Amino acid sequence: MKARLLAPAAVLAAASVALTGCTDNTTAASGDGAIDVVSTSDACTVSTTSTPGGTLKFNVKNDGSEVTEFYLLAEDGLRIVGEVENIGPGLSRDLVVIAPEGKYFTACKPGMVGDGIQAAFTVTAAPDGQEVSADRAELQANATKLYAAYVKDQAERLVRGTEEFAAAFAAGDEDKARELYAGTRMHWERIEPVAESFGDLDPILDAREADLEEGQEWTGWHRAEKDLWQPESGYTPMTDAERQEIADRMVADTKELYDRTQDLTFTPDKLANGAKELLDEVATGKVTGEEEIWSHTDLWDFQANVEGARIAYEDLRPLLVGVEDELDASLEKNFADLQALLDQYRVGDGFKYYDELTQEQIQELSAAVDALSEPLSKLTAAVVK
Template sequence: MRAVRLSVVTAAAAAAALTSVTACTAESDAKGGDAIQVTAADSKCDTSAKTAPAGQVTLNIENKGSRATEVEILFPDDRIVSEKENIGPGTKYTLTAEIKAGSYEIACRPGMKGLGVRQKLTVTGGGSAAERNPQLDQAVAQYREYAQEQADATVPLAETFAKAIKAGDLAAAQKAYAPSRVGWERTEPVAESFGDIDPKTDTRADGLEKGQKWTGWHRLEKSLWQDKKIGPAEKTLADQLVSDLKNWQTRVGKAEITPTSMANGAKELLDEVATGKVTGEEDRYSHTDLVDFQANVDGAQKAYELLKPVAAKNDQALTAELDKQFAALDTLLGKYRTGKGDADFVSYEKVTGDQRKGLSDAVNALAEPLSKLAAAVVK
C-alpha cells in the first residue's frame, strides 16, 4: 500500500497547492513515438513537452532530488492513468502508457506525499484504440472481469471480518483479517486509480497524510494484534471498512483500464511486494505478509497471462524470461504454505533473514523483465 492523497482534489485546489513550489513550463511538443523527458527533484517537475499525440505516451524519468519520488499521469479529476512509485535519488525509469486525447497532468511527488509538483499535458488526436490489436481489447475486457470478480469476492469476506469485530470475538477477527485482503491485494492498482479509496482502507500509520484520520485494515490490525482489544471505535471502523469496500466494488467497472495500465499495474504489484511485504512492513502487527505477497504476485501474473499472447509475438525472449521468473517465485512462495487456502501461509515472523533475502532476490529477478512488459504490448 502506498501513501496517497486523502481525496480527489479540484483543479483550483491543485493550482493553489502549486503556489508553494517551483515548476518549469514545458517548452516543446512531443511528436509521435517521442518520449517526454521528466526531471524530478525535491521542488520541481520539469517536462520536455506539454503536448503529445494520443496513443502510446512514454515518460523517461530521472530523479535528481534527494528523496524517493513518485511520478503519475493524472486525469483532471485526480484519477491515476499510470504511475511509478519509489524512484530513488539518482535513478531513472521509463513509464509507458496508452492515453486517449484529453487534458492531463504529470505529477512528481517527492517523498511520495502530498499533491506534488505538476505539469499540464494535453494529448491530441484520435488515439490508437481503433488500430489496436483486438487481442488487447480482449485482454482488457477479461482483466476488467477479473478485477470485478475480486471485488465481489472481497466484500463478503470483509463482512465476515467486520462481523467478528462487532461480536467482540478477537480470535475470529484475527482469523478473518488476512482472507479479507486477498482480492484487494490482487487488484490494488485498480483501486489506487480512483485516488480516494485506498487511503481510507489500506494506509499504514507511517503513510498518513497531514490531518488524515487513520481508518481501514491496518488500523484494525493494530487493535487486534498489538492492543488485543475490540472497543466501540473498532466496531465503527469495521462498518466503515465494509462501506468503503462496497464503494470500491461499485466503481471497479468504471476504472480506466488499458493494456499498458495492466502491464504497469503488474509491475506496481511487484513494487508493493518489494517495498512492503518482503520487509515485513505491510502487516507489521499480524505478520500475515505472505498472504498479501502471494496475492500481489497472483494479480501481476493474471495481467501478464492476459497480455502474453501479444507480448510473445513482439518479444518472445521477454515472455520466456517472465514465464521462468514467475514460476520460480511461485515455487519459492509454495515452500511457506501451510495449506491450500489463499491465506494458508506461515507467519512472517518465522521467515529468517536469509529466507527473506531469497524472496527479495526472486522478486527483483521478476521485476526487472516485468518493467518491459508495457513496451512489449504496444510495439
C-alpha cells in the same frame, strides 16, 4: 502459539473444486459445434467436459429464477479466459473464446455473487492443420476485457469477505476475525493498483500507522489489524462502539470501491504498468515486513500481489507470442521461480508468519522479486506496439 490463517477459496480452486450441483457431463455438443450450458439455481450442466482447442462457442441458457453469469476460468481458478454476464431467467447468450490446449474450469454464478458452481474442463490439442489467429487490436481488446472482468470479480469477493470480517470484528469474535483477516485482504492486494487509483479510498482502507499524516484519521484494515494483534504494552484497546464504527466504515468504503470498478476501462499499458506496480509493492512493503507489522501476515499479501501481476501478464501474453518470445519465456520462468519459493513457506492452507522467516530466506525472496521485476519492466513497451 499463533493460530494459522486460511487462504481464500479462490487460491485453492485448482486443487479443490466445488462440484455441488454439477453432473458427470458427457453429452455431445450442439449440432453447430457449440457446447451447451444450462444454469439453474443449484446446477451448472455443461454438455461436455472436454473439447479440442481453438475457437470455442458456449451456448449458455438460464433455466433458473435469478440472473446468472458463465465463466471459463484458467487452471488456477483465478484468471478469466472468457465470461458472459447478465443472463436473465429464460434467456440464452453465447460465449466465444479462443482457448489453447490445457486444463480449465467452467463456472455458473446464479445471482451473480459468490464463487459459483464450478467443474473441471479440458481442452485437448487443436485438430491438425487448424490455425487460430486474431489481429493485434483484437488481442489487445480481449486482454483488457478479461482483466476488467477479473477486477470486478475480485472487488465483489472483497465486499463479501469484508462484510464477514467486519461482522466478526464488531461482535468481538477475535478468533474468527483473525482467521478471516489475511485471506480477505488477498482480494484487495490482487487488484491493489486499481484500488490505489482511487486516491480517496486507498488511504481510508489501507493506510498503515507509520504512513499517517498529522491529524489524519486512521481507519481501515490496518487499524483493525492492530486491535486484533495488540502490542504487549502502551496500547488502549478499542471500545465496542469504536469497533462497530470501524467495521461499518470498512464495509461502506469497500462497497464504494466495488461500485467504482463496475465502469472502469483498461488499456494494455495500464495492465502492464499495474503488474509492475504490484511487484514494486512486494519489494517496498511485503519483503520488508512493513505491511502487516502487527499480524505478520505479509506472505499472504506477497502471494496476492504476485497473483495479480501474473494475471495481468497472462491476459497480455497472446500479444507476446511470436513477437516477444524471449521476453515471454523470461517472464514465465521468473514467475514460476518466485512462486516455487513462496510455496516453500506454505503451512496448511496458509503461510508461515513473516517473523518466522530467517534473514537469508527474506533475501532469497527479495532476489527473486528483483529477477522478475527486470523483465516485467519491459512488458509495457512490448504490448503497446
